[in-house]
Amino acid sequence: MRGRGSLWAWMIFGLGAAYFIVPLIATFEFSIRTKPDMFLAYRQVLADPKFGDGLWYSFIVGVLTIVVSLLIIVPTAYWVRLKVPRLRPIVEFVTLMPFVIPPIILVFGLIRIYSRQPLVLTATDIGSNVLLVAAYVVLSFPYMYRAVDTGLAAIDVRTLTEAAQSLGAGWARIILRLIFPNLRTALISGAFLTLAIVVGEYTIANFLARPAFGPYLSLLGQNQPFQPAAVSLISFGLTWLAMGMITFLGRGARTRVQVAGAR
């Protein structure tokens, strides 16, 4: 019985793995159909300076988005859990709005508002970059809030806060020294999702005319047959590399939550 159960488990695992791996293999297979040089598409992509620039730009925007998103979401989720738990469904609903409002609506709204007085942002590169990060922060809300909220649920936020307060700690110290470090794993997963979204995002970056990776990829697909496949795989690998770096930098999450008396 045990052997049969194990076989089923492996089969399901194999199907799941195939679901993710087969498209990658297919993309790779297509990207090397160039003859006689099968890696020509890769060579051309890596030689194109716009590829590196676009990816680097999107990566920087992604990192800024993560930082701003964390600074908004962590204190909000913490405060809601601690002081106004009855507002949690409302906050959760608000953070889900990006799933309901398409990016095209969001970007047109931003352009309409910030291309006229009193605050004209679309006229300059810096202003447009600020708008792009702001829009991406909104897009990151559902992923970041969910990750942070799940992380907060795993620790006894109220008691830890009260313990720190009784020892004389103020809010800033509690959030920076206790809440952030104890949410490390949750924050990394939120950051992972945010970066993945930002690096591949097309609509907002395109309408704000930003030299991001998404519009570059789209443009390439209109003119070249094999390069987009190569770019997709390279960017896929680089995104995973970036995430590996974030995980590496955020390592040492030695925290383990233990229920009182469980040991």
Place this chain on the structure above:
Amino acid sequence: MAFVELAGIQKQFGDVAAVDDFNLQVERGEFVSFLGPSGCGKTTTLRMIAGFEQPTAGTIVVDGVDITHRPPNQRNVGMVFQSYALFPNMNVADNIGFGLKVHKKPKEAIDRRVEELLTLIHLKGRGARFPYQLSGGQQQRVALARALAIEPQVLLLDEPLSALDAKIRVALRTEIRAIQRQLGITTVYVTHDQEEALSLSDRVVVMNDGRIEQIGSPSEIYNFPATSFVASFVGTLNMLAARVVDPSAGRLSVEGQEIRAAKPIADARAGEIVSVALRPESISLEEGPEGANRLRGPVVDVSFLGSIVRLRIRLGDGPTVSLDTFNDPNLTLPPIGEAVTVSFPPEASLVLDQPAAAPGADPAAEA
């Protein structure tokens, strides 16, 4: 003036009065326990002292300073929680030194104090461990050391032993008391465990429904309960409904058998029903000396409870009375069904404020 003074404390949650008319004075170095069932307001009162809850009315004064409206981080009150609340991202030494860092103490002073406290809680050399690497008892000792590190004016403990198993609980409570005595720190302890409260405290505050039922030493609380609630909550107790025969002579009738209280029954008239509280250990399985109260009835149950044996005797048609006797191997116990006479001195029968139940009902209450 008392070191800690709670005057007219009231706490409302909507329409519910969680704490009402709470007045208490705690002397410097005293160990006071709040004892009561769940929802009686003991933890709410403790949280008001800590500053986590604001009283609806009343004042809290520590060492002559009104701290009622001070935020919790400006009270200099150490708190130990039931769930330990150790910071999972910090090791033991960092946990203990956290409050000292907040107070911007020099590193050498912090290290010295942490070592001192690790020795005090018998965890010397384990400063580098993380909370998850410690047992529950060790974690709670670290939580205690962390609260003591900042040398608080008052130490508050909110059911600190509830999450631990029985053996560790007993060992740790002895340790807590020894440390409290050694440091002479004023301590307020919340528990629903009467044994804990009675064994640890200088004074016990018994609470019910947000109000104080009685404040007294453990011995006063146990031997001279002021209300029927205290009598039934603290220790095991027989609550017998008795008819007053002669209030001035303290004569009463339980299921047609006459007994006598040590004192006249104040504010009672002949024929009135009152409650008589009897501790099982004050009743003997013998006729007793001249002048002792005697009750007779068949044995309905015999239970071995380790060092003691508990017998239940039925009186008349309904109520039973429990008595405890030491588990002496030479003791000959009566078989179930055999009618026996039990006795107790008049001083053992406490006539309480209100009737426990109508005659005929089973009033033997075990708390």
